Amino acid sequence: MNNEAKIAYFSMEIGISYDIPTYSGGLGVLAGDTIKSCADLKIPLVAVTLISKKGYFCQDIDNDGRQIESPIDWDPSSVMMRLSKKVMIHIEGRKVYLQAWCYKVKSVTGGEIDVLYLDTDVEENSREDREITHVLYGGDDSYRLKQEMVLGIGGVRMLRALGYHIKKYHMNEGHASLLTLELLLRHKRDVESVWHEQWVWDIDTVRDLCVFTTHTPIEAGHDRFPYELVRKILGDIIPLDELKRLGGEQHLNMTLLALNLSRYVNGVAKKHGEVSKNLFPGYEIYAITNGVHSFTWTCSSFKQLYDKYIPSWANEPELFVRAETIPDSEIWEAHLSAKKDLFDYVNVSTGIELNPDILTIGFARRFTSYKRADLVFSNIERLLSVCKKGKLQIIYAGKAHPKDKPGKEIIRKIHEFSKMYNHEITVIFLKDYNVAMALKLISGVDIWLNTPLRPREASGTSGMKAAHNGVINFSILDGWWIEGHIEGVTGWSIGPKPLESSLATINDISDAEDLYTKLENIIIPMYYHDKTQWIKIMKNSIGKVAYYFNSHRMMRRYVTEAYLD
Numbered sequence: 001m002n003n004e005a006k007i008a009y010f011s012m013e014i015g016i017s018y019d020i021p022t023y024s025g026g027l028g029v030l031a032g033d034t035i036k037s038c039a040d041l042k043i044p045l046v047a048v049t050l051i052s053k054k055g056y057f058c059q060d061i062d063n064d065g066r067q068i069e070s071p072i073d074w075d076p077s078s079v080m081m082r083l084s085k086k087v088m089i090h091i092e093g094r095k096v097y098l099q100a101w102c103y104k105v106k107s108v109t110g111g112e113i114d115v116l117y118l119d120t121d122v123e124e125n126s127r128e129d130r131e132i133t134h135v136l137y138g139g140d141d142s143y144r145l146k147q148e149m150v151l152g153i154g155g156v157r158m159l160r161a162l163g164y165h166i167k168k169y170h171m172n173e174g175h176a177s178l179l180t181l182e183l184l185l186r187h188k189r190d191v192e193s194v195w196h197e198q199w200v201w202d203i204d205t206v207r208d209l210c211v212f213t214t215h216t217p218i219e220a221g222h223d224r225f226p227y228e229l230v231r232k233i234l235g236d237i238i239p240l241d242e243l244k245r246l247g248g249e250q251h252l253n254m255t256l257l258a259l260n261l262s263r264y265v266n267g268v269a270k271k272h273g274e275v276s277k278n279l280f281p282g283y284e285i286y287a288i289t290n291g292v293h294s295f296t297w298t299c300s301s302f303k304q305l306y307d308k309y310i311p312s313w314a315n316e317p318e319l320f321v322r323a324e325t326i327p328d329s330e331i332w333e334a335h336l337s338a339k340k341d342l343f344d345y346v347n348v349s350t351g352i353e354l355n356p357d358i359l360t361i362g363f364a365r366r367f368t369s370y371k372r373a374d375l376v377f378s379n380i381e382r383l384l385s386v387c388k389k390g391k392l393q394i395i396y397a398g399k400a401h402p403k404d405k406p407g408k409e410i411i412r413k414i415h416e417f418s419k420m421y422n423h424e425i426t427v428i429f430l431k432d433y434n435v436a437m438a439l440k441l442i443s444g445v446d447i448w449l450n451t452p453l454r455p456r457e458a459s460g461t462s463g464m465k466a467a468h469n470g471v472i473n474f475s476i477l478d479g480w481w482i483e484g485h486i487e488g489v490t491g492w493s494i495g496p497k498p499l500e501s502s503l504a505t506i507n508d509i510s511d512a513e514d515l516y517t518k519l520e521n522i523i524i525p526m527y528y529h530d531k532t533q534w535i536k537i538m539k540n541s542i543g544k545v546a547y548y549f550n551s552h553r554m555m556r557r558y559v560t561e562a563y564l565d
């Protein structure tokens with residue numbers, strides 16, 4: 001291993017490829033895209049996460065639309081190397097050992113990034129402790145806290161044991177905040193001769209080492225643990241009064257802990273930066289808007305097209321600015337080819353044959369209430385009358401967290417609508433959403449829909465993936481879309497301008513009405529009667545949206561604004 005100082009990037013989940021199912025959604029996929037861009041750009045970084053040997057979960061849907069979950073049993077040894085080094089941390093007073101699996105992300109540029117997957121399933125540990133790194137976001141508070149100890153504290157120790165020289169620790173969301181405690185312990189100063197205390201915490205040194213990216217725009221979304229539990233599981237590595245000063249008086253709030261111990265803090269879109277400042281007054285919070293990895297999120301027909309007209313686009317996505325030079329007919333052919341691939345996939349997995357001439361809308365992401373996947377169905381009569389202007393097909397996919405009852409209920413409702421109105425509108429639900437399916441879906445539909453409740457969509461990234469394939473965004477003005485949207489030029493908005501920076505009153509009815517009106521009066525007529533204009537917006541999606549919302553641009557900003565000082 002070379003000895004160059006590296007950025008250590010910590011994330012509870014990383015979604016880097018289909019055969020490593022250690023992610024649940026956007027946060028993990030963003031981490032994967034971050035790592036791939038670092039490999040391409042040769043940014044010296046090492047990533048740390050958990051092995052999640054049972055994955056998140058595998059999703060099935062029964063005949064009544066109920067989500068059925070089962071563990072994913074995957075075998076890390078088929079895709080990565082187990083390292084022999086072991087480190088130990090104390091959990092509930094017990095010694096818990098951990099090992100790491102190493103996966104190397106290699107770029108065609110010659111860049112290479114190590115991703116370390118921490119694993120407590122080693123023979124020295126009790127059966128209970130061997131399961132700590134099994135299920136992503138599984139179990140109760142106590143299970144979660146143990147996982148966060150493995151990630152934060154165990155991660156820092158593992159990096160040291162493996163000989164990495166780390167110049168910055170980047171926490172991707174608050175799950176990894178406990179790493180700050182390990183750093184505090186390492187940097188405590190002995191000042192016995194000056195003060196009565198034995199040592200003081202060198203908070204400034206630790207702050208200089210840490211970068212924190214927050215992803216959660218609402219108070220309730222931040223991980224927090226009762227101090228009773230913290231004492232039991234974490235022990236007293238840090239005096240309680242000091243921990244409370246850094247992590248909150250009431251509970252140990254992981255976001256607050258990271259905020260207090262990081263020199264650079266950012267949200268993941270401009271609006272989200274503002275919202276976060278409102279949530280945590282007094283903290284300087286910057287914004288670096290997310291991006292997606294262009295090569296990963298471009299389907300094969302568009303890759304061929306870009307290779308022909310925009311050579312070296314993949315490592316220099318700014319060149320998408322030249323999208324206009326691609327002939328309309330070839331854009332349309334590439335799109336039809338992606339649409340056919342998706343429809344073949346739908347046919348194989350559901351037995352349903354979709355018609356490629358029909359305007360097709362895609363919606364896929366985690367199923368959770370604020371994402372409002374069922375907003376399209378909030379006024380069925382209105383929807384059916386819209387369909388009379390021109391036919392519609394809608395394809396859905398997404399998992400609800402096993403404990404998220406309202407999220408599961410939305411899946412059930414969509415299932416029900418799809419059966420009740422199947423003569424008027426074709427609605428498909430694809431089971432077991434994952435990164436491989438995501439690429440088919442975001443490239444093979446005509447319109448990518450996003451209808452979150454504002455301002456809860458910190459950024460969102462699937463619309464950026466769609467744009468890389470000339471698929472047009474039609475979304476609520478929240479997260480990244482506030483920055484990417486130019487009405488009628490790069491796509492279309494739904495609902496009012498985003499002026500608020502705290503949770504707005506829920507306005508399902510007016511948002512849905514705007515959705516129907518634009519579908520009826522603008523989108524359907526243009527799709528069926530003005531292909532030239534439609535293709536112009538497709539090209540703008542590439543030339544004005546993918547051009548900016550890619551992870552190469554994002555990482556260059558992290559390097560110059562967060563990592564260098």
Ligand SMILES: *Cc1c(COP(=O)(O)O)cnc(C)c1O
Nearest residue numbers: 025026365434435438460461462
């Ligand atoms: C990109 C992606 C997401 C994130 O989608 P959003 O619409 O940004 O929430 C979630 N899951 C998978 C599998 C993805 O590829």
